[in-house]
Amino acid sequence: MVAERAGTSIAAVSLVVNGKQAGRISDENAERVRAAVRELGYVVDSTASALARGTSDVVVLLAPDLPNPFFGRVINAVQETLGPRFQLLLFASPTGEQPTVADVQRLAALRPAGLLVSAPTVEFLDDAPPGVPLVLLDAPGLQDRAPTVNYDLASGVRALIAHLAERGHTTIGYLDGSTPAATYELRRTLLQAEAERRGMTLLTTPPVRSRPDIAEAMAATEAALPGWRAAGATAVIAASDTLAHGVLAACARAGLRVPEDIAVAGFDDLPASSVTAPALTSVALPGDLLGSVAARLLLSLIEGGEAPETHELPAELVVRASTG
Amino acid sequence: MVAERAGTSIAAVSLVVNGKQAGRISDENAERVRAAVRELGYVVDSTASALARGTSDVVVLLAPDLPNPFFGRVINAVQETLGPRFQLLLFASPTGEQPTVADVQRLAALRPAGLLVSAPTVEFLDDAPPGVPLVLLDAPGLQDRAPTVNYDLASGVRALIAHLAERGHTTIGYLDGSTPAATYELRRTLLQAEAERRGMTLLTTPPVRSRPDIAEAMAATEAALPGWRAAGATAVIAASDTLAHGVLAACARAGLRVPEDIAVAGFDDLPASSVTAPALTSVALPGDLLGSVAARLLLSLIEGGEAPETHELPAELVVRASTG
DNA sequence: CTGAAAGCGCTTACAG
DNA sequence: CTGAAAGCGCTTACAG
Numbered sequence: 001m002v003a004e005r006a007g008t009s010i011a012a013v014s015l016v017v018n019g020k021q022a023g024r025i026s027d028e029n030a031e032r033v034r035a036a037v038r039e040l041g042y043v044v045d046s047t048a049s050a051l052a053r054g055t056s057d058v059v060v061l062l063a064p065d066l067p068n069p070f071f072g073r074v075i076n077a078v079q080e081t082l083g084p085r086f087q088l089l090l091f092a093s094p095t096g097e098q099p100t101v102a103d104v105q106r107l108a109a110l111r112p113a114g115l116l117v118s119a120p121t122v123e124f125l126d127d128a129p130p131g132v133p134l135v136l137l138d139a140p141g142l143q144d145r146a147p148t149v150n151y152d153l154a155s156g157v158r159a160l161i162a163h164l165a166e167r168g169h170t171t172i173g174y175l176d177g178s179t180p181a182a183t184y185e186l187r188r189t190l191l192q193a194e195a196e197r198r199g200m201t202l203l204t205t206p207p208v209r210s211r212p213d214i215a216e217a218m219a220a221t222e223a224a225l226p227g228w229r230a231a232g233a234t235a236v237i238a239a240s241d242t243l244a245h246g247v248l249a250a251c252a253r254a255g256l257r258v259p260e261d262i263a264v265a266g267f268d269d270l271p272a273s274s275v276t277a278p279a280l281t282s283v284a285l286p287g288d289l290l291g292s293v294a295a296r297l298l299l300s301l302i303e304g305g306e307a308p309e310t311h312e313l314p315a316e317l318v319v320r321a322s323t324g
Numbered sequence: 325m326v327a328e329r330a331g332t333s334i335a336a337v338s339l340v341v342n343g344k345q346a347g348r349i350s351d352e353n354a355e356r357v358r359a360a361v362r363e364l365g366y367v368v369d370s371t372a373s374a375l376a377r378g379t380s381d382v383v384v385l386l387a388p389d390l391p392n393p394f395f396g397r398v399i400n401a402v403q404e405t406l407g408p409r410f411q412l413l414l415f416a417s418p419t420g421e422q423p424t425v426a427d428v429q430r431l432a433a434l435r436p437a438g439l440l441v442s443a444p445t446v447e448f449l450d451d452a453p454p455g456v457p458l459v460l461l462d463a464p465g466l467q468d469r470a471p472t473v474n475y476d477l478a479s480g481v482r483a484l485i486a487h488l489a490e491r492g493h494t495t496i497g498y499l500d501g502s503t504p505a506a507t508y509e510l511r512r513t514l515l516q517a518e519a520e521r522r523g524m525t526l527l528t529t530p531p532v533r534s535r536p537d538i539a540e541a542m543a544a545t546e547a548a549l550p551g552w553r554a555a556g557a558t559a560v561i562a563a564s565d566t567l568a569h570g571v572l573a574a575c576a577r578a579g580l581r582v583p584e585d586i587a588v589a590g591f592d593d594l595p596a597s598s599v600t601a602p603a604l605t606s607v608a609l610p611g612d613l614l615g616s617v618a619a620r621l622l623l624s625l626i627e628g629g630e631a632p633e634t635h636e637l638p639a640e641l642v643v644r645a646s647t648g
Numbered sequence: 649c650t651g652a653a654a655g656c657g658c659t660t661a662c663a664g
Numbered sequence: 665c666t667g668a669a670a671g672c673g674c675t676t677a678c679a680g
Contacts, residue, residue, distance in 0.1 A: 008666080009666065009667045009668080010667090010668095011669095012666070012667080014659060015660095025665070026665060043430075045658065046658095047374045047375045047380070047434070048375050048672090050672090051372050051671095052660080053658080054672075067390070067392070067393055067395045067396030067399060068396075069391055069392070079416075088415075090413065102408065105367045106381075106411050108367075109367060109368065109370035110370060110382075110411075111371050215595065245595075249598060272538065274573060275569045275573045275600055277600060277601030332650080332651090333652080335651065335676080338674065338675060339675090349649070353649085353650085368673090369672090370674095371672085372656090372672070372673035372674040373675075375657070375673080375675095376655080376656050377675060377676090378656075
């Protein structure tokens with residue numbers, strides 16, 4: 001360790017570099033260490049540090065659909081609230097799939113300081129490395145397993161169904177996500193209950209599903225559209241905006257006018273949803289809030305704070321042209 | 325190390341686990357080690373392994389705009405061709421910004437097996453950790469610094485300008501990316517040269533720029549639109565589809581019909597571009613090819629193969645309604 | 649073919 | 665306040 005070239009023991013350097021000199025190193029020596037560090041451009045070897053300490057300064061965000069524009073703001077917010085102390089690394093499993101046990105083991109071997117997991121499955125939680133601070137994002141019904149940040153989907157759903165009812169719709173097709181995440185389960189359940197409460201029908205059998213991919217969603221919709229229309233559907237709700245984009249594409253190809261022939265709505269309020277043809281009505285899920293709150297929970301967990309409570313974020317309806 | 329509980333020395337376990345027993349461990353002992361590993365569910369501690377070996381099995385993909393849907397296919401392809409031997413981790417700098425020197429140092433301290441860097445700046449390459457296998461993606465003009473996978477932008481640009489010329493356009497507004505990546509520089513230069521060659525005008529002064537964010541692109545376009553129209557522009561090209569989505573939004577708000585009043589085109593051919601209002605003409609940059617070729621180059625670099633050559637991928641024009 | 653040992657670059661009790 | 669030393673869990677020459 002070259003840094004000690006400037007006078008002190010190697011332990012002293014470690015203490016100063018980690019800001020633990022308080023009352024253990026003289027100000028004079030501390031200053032000499034800092035000078036040496038500066039001159040030599042020394043930076044702690046995080047691998048060795050992680051080995052000695054048992055934990056690294058890496059925080060991993062796992063999401064099944066990371067390239068979804070939804071995560072842009074989540075990532076930025078997480079980075080910002082984590083600050084420079086931690087390094088955020090992202091782990092993406094192939095779109096719509098869950099990380100394998102092997103993936104999880106390899107992540108654990110990285111000794112992350114913390115894990116942020118979006119839309120996890122129960123299976124994933126069973127495999128999760130024990131002892132690693134863990135915060136779940138968008139994982140309704142799983143808050144007994146770990147601190148969780150959820151959206152208040154119920155109120156968003158209520159607003160969406162009320163809006164469609166007001167527009168005179170009574171039968172609604174539903175394009176579900178094929179990912180086995182709890183949040184999709186909940187969206188469907190809530191929509192169904194709310195529709196029922198108002199004497200409306202949400203068409204969920206046979207189930208129509210797609211991974212978060214516009215082309216796949218379009219194909220699924222094209223196949224389902226005749227059935228939905230035959231059942232009297234005048235509107236389609238998709239479990240996410242990406243899926244809804246596929247619905248729009250399918251309607252266009254089928255020669256259906258939106259919203260005149262059929263209304264369309266989604267969840268997320270992606271940036272692109274304001275420029276689709278037509279602009280998309282959506283239940284907005286604010287990603288920046290999700291990221292900042294989750295990161296704050298994780299920080300308090302890492303600092304040994306008591307298990308923080310679960311948080312619920314607003315989910316507001318944004319009405320645009322696709323529902324008239 | 326509990327695994328040696330099953331008979332052999334700890335060195336033997338290491339050799340077997342790493343598949344280096346060839347002619348060094350008896351088949352009998354090797355088998356006993358494997359059995360023990362299985363029973364105990366042992367998995368190598370990658371931190372310690374990385375420290376001892378000087379390198380980890382982590383490959384890092386750096387991209388300034390990771391949540392851009394463009395990267396979905398890139399990531400999938402990279403993961404697939406890297407195989408199970410390596411763990412792909414993603415590093416995102418805030419949208420449109422470049423990683424800082426501190427970021428780079430912390431990545432280097434991770435001792436990655438390799439680095440994949442998308443749309444890097446020259447400054448980044450100056451800071452890049454020496455000795456780490458490095459492959460550049462979409463980095464025209466930088467192939468003397470490291471093996472690079474580029475798109476054949478020239479032919480895409482030629483097709484786009486030819487298409488607009490054929491439609492009778494002679495003056496074209498240009499919305500540039502504000503990221504200081506070489507690829508944006510090249511797109512502008514090529515467009516300008518090609519327009520000039522055909523006696524057309526690409527409006528680049530004053531420069532109009534935006535980060536890859538629909539709202540920001542819309543604002544930039546709204547500010548520029550009067551000037552462009554006054555100069556006689558009947559078309560707008562954006563440096564990426566995300567920017568083009570902002571242009572579409574701005575045109576809609578200004579009451580301009582696309583393509584009747586003004587034609588619009590972009591680069592990337594994002595999935596959402598087929599469902600915008602109207603569907604967007606775009607120079608398609610196939611992300612899956614980019615990812616698989618780059619990963620293959622990196623693998624050969626890691627395996628100590630000689631510096632692979634630079635590759636060029638096709639960039640074909642996809643014509644849709646936004647240009648008539 | 650096999651094992652004891654040094655070393656990777658840190659951190660952290662533990663004596664002074 | 666300071667330093668010598670053990671230890672984190674592996675890998676890899678090096679003797680047998």
